[in-house]
Amino acid sequence: MIDHPLILLGLFPLAAYVIGSTPFGVLLARSKGVDLRAVGSGNIGATNCGRALGRKWGYFCFALDVSKGLIPVLVVGAIVRPAAGVPELWKQAAWLLVGCGAIAGHVFSFWLRFGGGKGVATALGVVLGVWPYFTFAGLIALGLWIAVTLWSRYVSLGSLVAATAFLPTFALLNWGRAARLWPMGAFAAAMVALIFVRHRANIRRLLTGTENKIGTKKLDAVEAKG
DSSP, X not given: OTTOHHIIIIIHHHHHHHHHHOOHHHHHXXXXXXXXXXXTTOOOSHHHHHHHHOHHHHHHHHHHHHXXXXXXXXXXXXXXXXXXXXXXXXXXXXXXXXXXXXXXXXHSBGGGTTBOXXXXXXXXXXXHHXXXXXXXXXXXXXXXXXXXXXXHOOHHHHHHHHHHHHHHHHHHHTGGGTTTTHHHHHHHHHHHHHHHHHTHHHHHHHHHTOOOOTTOSOOOTTSOOO
């Protein structure tokens, strides 16, 4: 059966990892004759894709990277939520393991020798798909990301502020059911920690005032890849 534990906790997360590993930025750039890892920051995400190919391609790459997290989580959610006889904890585990698989695939893509992106767009797709527990907190975080990025013109700062706000926002919105949603809280904390770790080079540059702003032609060749 499709809701068998081996399928929910093994096969589906593995499939999500394979989907998440698809380096859309690299593929889009390659279709234009560009090696995305050899230009600009070397990052495979939407920001560097937009710099290398143009803004519309950056937006397209962002949407594709979001979909890598959103679609697997929506599919598994549609399976586990109505499943009768499956313990609540198992349902959450199945949902979250698929999200972990998608994010891990983007950050540690086997196509790229286990390198990859920073995981923000794919993580956004995951949180939007975990309805309704993560969705509203994810939308608030997305709004903060847009506002801070437009104000500061630092994509990395917008990502870090949004990640910082996500966990307390999730806790506040789910205060009455926090005890039974502890796996989701743990997942959210780990996801935020991963985003900060992947942005450690950006944090150093923000502190020293050398981080690149969007809308400028200067590209930072020393930005940490991924």
